Each structure stands twice: as structure tokens, then as C-alpha cells.
Amino acid sequence: MRIVVLGDVVGRVGRQAIQTHLPRLVERWSLDFVVVNGENAAGGFGISEEIAQEILDAGADCITTGNHVWDQREALVFIERQPRMLRPINFPPGTPGHGAAMFTARNGARILVANVMGRIFMDPLDDPIRPLEAALDVHRLGSEVDAAIVDIHAEATSEKQVFGHMLDGRVSIVVGTHTHCPTADHRVLPGGTAFITDLGMCGAYDGVIGMDKEEPVRRMIERVPGQRITPATGPATICGIAVETDDSTGLAKWIVPIRMGGVLHEAGPSEWG
Amino acid sequence: MRIVVLGDVVGRVGRQAIQTHLPRLVERWSLDFVVVNGENAAGGFGISEEIAQEILDAGADCITTGNHVWDQREALVFIERQPRMLRPINFPPGTPGHGAAMFTARNGARILVANVMGRIFMDPLDDPIRPLEAALDVHRLGSEVDAAIVDIHAEATSEKQVFGHMLDGRVSIVVGTHTHCPTADHRVLPGGTAFITDLGMCGAYDGVIGMDKEEPVRRMIERVPGQRITPATGPATICGIAVETDDSTGLAKWIVPIRMGGVLHEAGPSEWG
Amino acid sequence: MRIVVLGDVVGRVGRQAIQTHLPRLVERWSLDFVVVNGENAAGGFGISEEIAQEILDAGADCITTGNHVWDQREALVFIERQPRMLRPINFPPGTPGHGAAMFTARNGARILVANVMGRIFMDPLDDPIRPLEAALDVHRLGSEVDAAIVDIHAEATSEKQVFGHMLDGRVSIVVGTHTHCPTADHRVLPGGTAFITDLGMCGAYDGVIGMDKEEPVRRMIERVPGQRITPATGPATICGIAVETDDSTGLAKWIVPIRMGGVLHEAGPSEWG
Amino acid sequence: MRIVVLGDVVGRVGRQAIQTHLPRLVERWSLDFVVVNGENAAGGFGISEEIAQEILDAGADCITTGNHVWDQREALVFIERQPRMLRPINFPPGTPGHGAAMFTARNGARILVANVMGRIFMDPLDDPIRPLEAALDVHRLGSEVDAAIVDIHAEATSEKQVFGHMLDGRVSIVVGTHTHCPTADHRVLPGGTAFITDLGMCGAYDGVIGMDKEEPVRRMIERVPGQRITPATGPATICGIAVETDDSTGLAKWIVPIRMGGVLHEAGPSEWG
Ligand SMILES: [Fe+2]
Ligand SMILES: [Fe+2]
Ligand SMILES: [Fe+2]
Ligand SMILES: [Fe+2]
Ligand SMILES: [Fe+2]
Numbered sequence A, B, C, D: 001m002r003i004v005v006l007g008d009v010v011g012r013v014g015r016q017a018i019q020t021h022l023p024r025l026v027e028r029w030s031l032d033f034v035v036v037n038g039e040n041a042a043g044g045f046g047i048s049e050e051i052a053q054e055i056l057d058a059g060a061d062c063i064t065t066g067n068h069v070w071d072q073r074e075a076l077v078f079i080e081r082q083p084r085m086l087r088p089i090n091f092p093p094g095t096p097g098h099g100a101a102m103f104t105a106r107n108g109a110r111i112l113v114a115n116v117m118g119r120i121f122m123d124p125l126d127d128p129i130r131p132l133e134a135a136l137d138v139h140r141l142g143s144e145v146d147a148a149i150v151d152i153h154a155e156a157t158s159e160k161q162v163f164g165h166m167l168d169g170r171v172s173i174v175v176g177t178h179t180h181c182p183t184a185d186h187r188v189l190p191g192g193t194a195f196i197t198d199l200g201m202c203g204a205y206d207g208v209i210g211m212d213k214e215e216p217v218r219r220m221i222e223r224v225p226g227q228r229i230t231p232a233t234g235p236a237t238i239c240g241i242a243v244e245t246d247d248s249t250g251l252a253k254w255i256v257p258i259r260m261g262g263v264l265h266e267a268g269p270s271e272w273g
């Protein structure tokens, strides 16, 4: 099965990157399933119902999020009627939305997607491991599900790597998100799980984590507040990974980074033509 | 000029990676100058005088460090007689060692190296920008120095990217270190400075930031202390960047990632043969 | 009912303070129940089985703890055979020990004690509220239990005050611990719960949170590691609160601070003679 | 000399507390000098020029601040024409305002006030110690100045206690601010400096650090954003300390807490009638 996962969409440029590239790639690569992290799609902060729909219309089958999920308060409402959008699984019981859900891929395969939030250098939240394990227990890879994808939204590389190793052999893909900077450590772990510490973001890379660089630079020097921080402009890049999974085991055959458009070194799966 | 900068050396495997690869690369690529971050070289925590010498003997011209610099207490002493080892510039005045120093490259060129520490999600330390600017003021690129290299040792991608933009056009190279995970955003910034958010580490990548994965995974699940955390074993990888600078301006002509040995996707500068 | 709760016992001086004052006060005030936080009793870091017994022998009916609970690894073992010692309730299921337990007071009353850990500026841990609410649900004040005491071990004043208000009218006493500095905001909240943001510590106050001041002062100036940080010596102070509860409702009639011995302004319940 | 220092004024209720009590106390106690921390005076967030004037008119001779100093952006402007308001000394050079200044007391005495910010659990800022020492060097207690007062605005009790010990015998008074909760550890340190870990706040204590309790309590349970957090209403309390200094040495003769109005246990200097 052919799966693509793209990192945090940041603002208008990030949405443009998705619009420009995703529909074409879905077709060209005959993608079976696409996940996009949308937590910064609305001006860098959160996501609106309209923007969520826009990302789905461009070819995403599932939208994951992270610490910015509720920045647009309407997300607390519309997530209940938008089953394709997830919020981190480790919010307290009763929180609107879901942190894991089953999807049907274009090829009819059954896919579990789970979205968890890390806790190192981040706001206090519940243990992500127990609810994730509960979801994996009832959706076993290779029997109940054909693929399982985990988006661990976290700051620390150590925490994301722990999730990779902890889940190795039990899910198809573990991707980190949140730092908005793609890492180059993508690989298939010993047990068969495709892993990358961070997908990077979809947006303008000539900035500071997707935001215009002028104010962040000034603020780090002067240490007093000033202008609002707004998304950077400039060439639109998409960033993420392409994974081919084994249809019988659900494990990964290979993982290749995707970086298209803009200032980064271009990359993509030559395997898919 | 041909410059290589390698990320945090972690433990015995990291030192092996240096021993195995660096002498050969210095010769094969006719390197003019090599910087290696050595803050985790001694069992993952700090650096001893003997190990520092070992890294220099393998071909490093300068060793940078970071938050772990004093983990081996002897570093507070031997750094005073080892001018090739730097500690972050933003320790208080009176701290042993230096945060910036001038070096002579193999080709006779004058090179400034500065080591600064970030402050987001890290222990309180002084402002890194003012002492860094002071060093750059008296060592201007293209006049007083032929190349200038800054190692910003920091957790947050945003902070490292701010340093890249802030210094763009004024130094040859800005590299981030500390997360032990190589990023894929290496590029020459608009002003001519080669930049990467994090070099990654030299060590065993089948672990958690270079350390054996078993205890970190258990600890994240059980949340109680247990065994000591020790460096991972397994294939030894070096990680970093190769940069060709312009001899007249000191700015970067190109930047290419280096990843050799072990489980990561291999990379290196084909330009140098 | 007459209840005394004392804050974090720090090192030898803290244990001396307990030995010197507690047996006498139990008798003089005819105390029904005594809780002591013991997380720093062993040299400032953790608690041993022997020391736990020593504190119980001095008159404590229950020992609470906090983030330092496992600093002496033996605590992971002996807590299983020491039902009078609690660890924070929000460790993962399966963690040795308990976070809440029922006790019988000297007067035969049934007392619930719960120990929870805050999460602001502290290591990641599970939600403390849900397990605490579960404990309170089955041990209702005024019906199933005659008194209920909650030790919220936390850094931020805001988090501890939230617990006070959240539990107001449902437990007898909410005390904060961890900062090792007594607060002066002790009072009975509108719903009848006695509250104080922090009990302070039992130990030597002419130091830095109970530890010898020389090294912490030097370290804050020089920012490099040096000597070990060890408990302060000097006059031994106990710090905490005295609360008289209503036997029918279990709510607090009054709360008075206790500060005896050493350099602080002395305080104690004149109501008890 | 008779000095009063009051903690963070929070919102309208805090300002009312100042208006109600301060003019009366200045007269009744024949105060020579009054310092008030005003960082939360404007709706809990920052301070406006008008409000600063209001606090000065009520009897304050100097207003100190903290991490909230710039929440009302106008403070960046008006602080330049308001020499009686300080901002923390450890902002970078070039920051509007001053972190230390000389004042003339009602009795003609020369008084140095310095405002420093801690760094543990707080945003990165420069070293507070070196600029503070520089100010103390040129304004020596007992020779150049008749009294010296330091407001250390910090979260951690340890950091504030380090400042107390570090300055003991060299300044008249060290007070902590920021936690909005008065501590009960006020005392004259061995060297003659009056010290308290935190003054507490001026405002409504039936809340969470001066803010209405409903939303903070809900947010800690539900972990999703909701209503704005606004200052609590209810009885207005002032909190701080009264210190009598020795006119020849400038050191403290005694320190007594002030808590007046509202829900806290009342306290004040009986020595002054
Ligand atoms: Fe993001
Ligand atoms: Fe995020
Ligand atoms: Fe490192
Ligand atoms: Fe580091
Ligand atoms: Fe403690």
C-alpha cells in the first residue's frame, strides 16, 4: 500500500503547498492513503472547519493535529462532525473529538491512525501511551488493520524516538511532528516500522519554523514584545514521507522523504515513478 | 576552502565513528578545517582531556561543546590548556575556557569558530548574542577572517533558525547541535551563510539520541527510575555537513550533508570526489 | 478531631526537628492524626525504610512524598510493605505503592489521605484529578470518612490553589508541599476546607530550601558545577499546620500554622493550649 | 527609617486595596519610603501610565515590576518618562527604562531600589547578578546610600533564597515577588538584611493567584481553552512587609509582615502603633 504523511501545514503558504502538490501526487503516485498534520493551517495557529475541508479536498484522508489544535476555538465544535480530523489522544476523557480512528483507504484497506502528544517541554497532558496501547490492542496490525500510522507530536527528539522503538513491529509508520523542521533519520526500524523523528512542515522555509523571520529575530535580540508573529511568505514547500507497506504484514517495505518546492533539497520516492 | 563540521560525538561508538571515518575523509577530500562537537564523547556525558586529544588526533581542528561540557569535571581544568576546545560563549565572565577563538586552517586561512548555547528549554545562561556579536565585530568575514563558523547548541528549532537568519551574510556557516538528530534543511541562506538546524550526532543511531533504547523506553512507560542510561551499541555513524566556502568572500558556495556508516541514508559531497 | 500536617522533612536536621517536637506535640495537643511529608528525609533526596519507620515512630500516622520519592531506590521496594507511606497518586497504574489510603485515627475515626503531584514546572506525570476524584467518590466526607486530607506536591502556587478551590467542601484539608517555604495564606475556604499553598519544610531554614547555602549561591553566580549540594545545618524547625475538624461534617473549624524551633517566627495553635 | 514594600497589585481589586490602605498607612506609620510591585495592576496583565500614577499618588515612592511589565505595550514608552517605575535589571542594554535607581525618601535619606528577574522556570533573560552587583558597587550601603531594597521577581523559592543570602549584609531588604502568595519566612538574615521569599499580592485572595477561580479550575480539569482569565473579585487585601532600618548602617532592625483586608490572617507592625 502507498501511504504519504505530510507535516504541519503553516498558514496560507502551507495551504498553497498542499493545493499545488497533493492532488497531483495522489494521482501520479496512485496513493492509497494520505495523512496531513493541520495544526497550524489557520494563520499559523490552529485550524478552521473550512480549512480542514480544503485540506481533505486536496487529497488528505486524515488530518492530525497537536498542541495548537484548539487555537481556533471553533475546532472544539466542528471536530465532532469531522471524523477525519484527530486531536491528540491524551487529552482527558470527554474532550471533543478523537485521538485515534479507523479509516478506509482508496484501495479498501483498513487503516488505523493515532495522534499522540509528547510531554517533554510541552504543556501537561495525560499519559499518551496507555490510550495508544488500548487502540492498538483492538486494531492489531496484520489482522484487524492493514496499516497503522502514529503521529507523535512532540518537541524532544528523545521522546519521539522512544515512541518509534516502543511501537516498532506493531505499527506501519511512526512520524514525529511539531518542530517544523524535517529530520534526515527516516528509516525502517529493525521490527519493520517506518520512522522519522520529524516530518518538517508544509509552508515557507525562508523563515523561523514557518513564520516570518523579522519579528522572531528582533525579539530574541531585544527581549521585549513587538509586532505579531505571522506566517512567512515565499516559495511553498511540502515536507513529509512516502512509505510502501507490505499488504500482508502491514509493515513498511521502505520509507523515503518528500520535500518539494521552495528552498530545501528536493526529495521524493523514485520507486513510484 | 573545504570545511567539515560534525555533530555531537556520543560515547565509544561515536568516537569509533570519528576514528574510522575522519582521518580518511580529511585526506580524501583534502579538508582545510574540521570542527567536531564533543560534548557527549565520554560515555554520553562530557569529555575528558584524553578523549579531546583523541578527537583532535583523528583530524579535528576544533572541538565545540554544549550543556554537557562540564559533566566530566576535569574539563573545567584542562580546557585552559587546550585552546582547540571551546565551551559555549555565554557562560559568565571568568568561566574557564573560551567561547570563540581564531584558528589557522591547513591551507593557512584564518578561521573564527564560535560556540553559543541556546536558552529555550535549557538551563539559564547569559545572552549569547552580545558576546557573539563582539567576537564577530573584531573578526570580520572577508577581511580579518577567511571563514567564520558558529555552533549554536540548542533544543528549539526556532532558536537555531533565528541564529541562522541573524548571522546570514556575516559568517560562513551556522550549524545547530544538541538534538542528536540530523535535519534535512541544510541550505545556503539568501545572504550566503550555510545553515542546518541540527547536524545530528556521531554515534549509534539504533537507540534514543545515541543512548541504549531499553531504559529510556521503559522509563517513559513506567515513570520510575531504573538502570543507568548508557550509550547505545551498534553500527557507528558520523553525521554533519561539508561546506565549500568562497576564498575571497568567506561565504558558502554550497552545503551538503554527511551521513556515513550505520542505519541512516548515506550522504556526502560528490563535489569533492 | 485534631490533625497536624507537617511539610517536607529535609535531611538529618529535618529528622531531628521531627524527633524533638513531634512526640511532645502529639501528647500535649492530644493529636488524633498526623501526616508528614518525607520526600527529602534521606540527605535531602528520598527516604529509606529505616527513616520512614523513624518518622512513624515519632508520631506520624502517614508519610506523604513527592517528586523525590524514588531518589533512594529502596523506596520502590519497601513502599509495598509500608502501607503508611504514600507516593503521588498520578504515577502510572502498576507503580509500587499507593497514592491514597484509609487510616484509622487515634480516636478511631476513619481518615482518607491522598497524595497528588502537580505538573506545572515538573516532570510529566498523569492527570492527578481523575484518580483523586475516584478515591473521593468512594470515600465521601461526612459519610464514609470522618476526615480527608490531600497533599498536593507542586511548584506553582496557581496549581495548588486550583486544587484547594476544586476540593473545597469535599475534603477536610488541602495542603501544598514541595517549595520548602511556608506560605501565610492558611485559611478555611468558603466551603469548609482548610487550605495552605505550602506547608514549608522541616529542616534548617538558614539555607536554600533546606540545603547548605554556599554551593547554591556559588553555582548561581558561576553557572558551573562544583561541590555536591548537602542539607544545611543549624537550628531545626518544624513547619506545618494544625486543623480542628468538625466531627459530624468532617470539615475544618479552623487552621493555624505551626512553626517551631529555629529562625522563623514561631506559631502554633493556642486553641489547643 | 521606616520602609514598606507591597507585592504584585492585581487588577482593580488590587488597586482598590492600595487606595484604601496605603495613604492611611503612610500617615499612620510615618513611612519614609514605600515600594509597590505593579506588574499586574492593569487587569492582571501589565501596567498603564495612568495606573502607575494612581499607585504613586496613593503613596508609593517606587513601582517595581516583573515578567508582565510589557503586557501593556505603552509601558515600553511611558517608562522612559516615569523614573519612579523600574523594570527588571536583566533585560538587554537598550531596553526602555531602568532596573535600578536612586530615590530620596520622605526623610531625605538616599535609597537604592533594584528590580531583578529570576530565570528558573521563567523566560530566558540575562544574568541578573552582574548588573545588580554593578549597581551595588557604586551605591554602598551605609556610605553612599542609607537603604537598599532589592525586589527579586522569580518563581523558584530556591532562586529567591539565593539572592537573600548572596546580598545579606550588603542591602537593607531583599523581597521576592511573582508567586502572588505571601510566605511566612520573613526574617532578618544573619548579616542584617531583611528577607522574605515572597511578599504575596495585593488583590482578591479568594481566587487563583488573584484571578477569578472558575476558569483556572475548569481549565486544569478539561485541558482545553475557554473563557478569558480575569481578576477575581471579593475583599481587597494588601500584602507585604514593614521594615525598620538602622539609620547609621542601613541594615534591618526587624521585619514584620503586612496583611490587611480580606480573607488572610491579618498582620502588621505593632512596633509602629
Ligand atoms: Fe506545528
Ligand atoms: Fe505543535
Ligand atoms: Fe549532545
Ligand atoms: Fe547538548
Ligand atoms: Fe521537598
Ligand SMILES: [Fe+2]
Pocket: C039, C066, C067, C068, C153, C177, C178, C179
Ligand atoms: Fe518536591
Ligand SMILES: [Fe+2]
Pocket: D008, D039, D040, D066, D068, D178, D179, D180
Ligand atoms: Fe505578578
Ligand SMILES: [Fe+2]
Pocket: D039, D066, D067, D068, D153, D177, D178, D179
Ligand atoms: Fe510575575
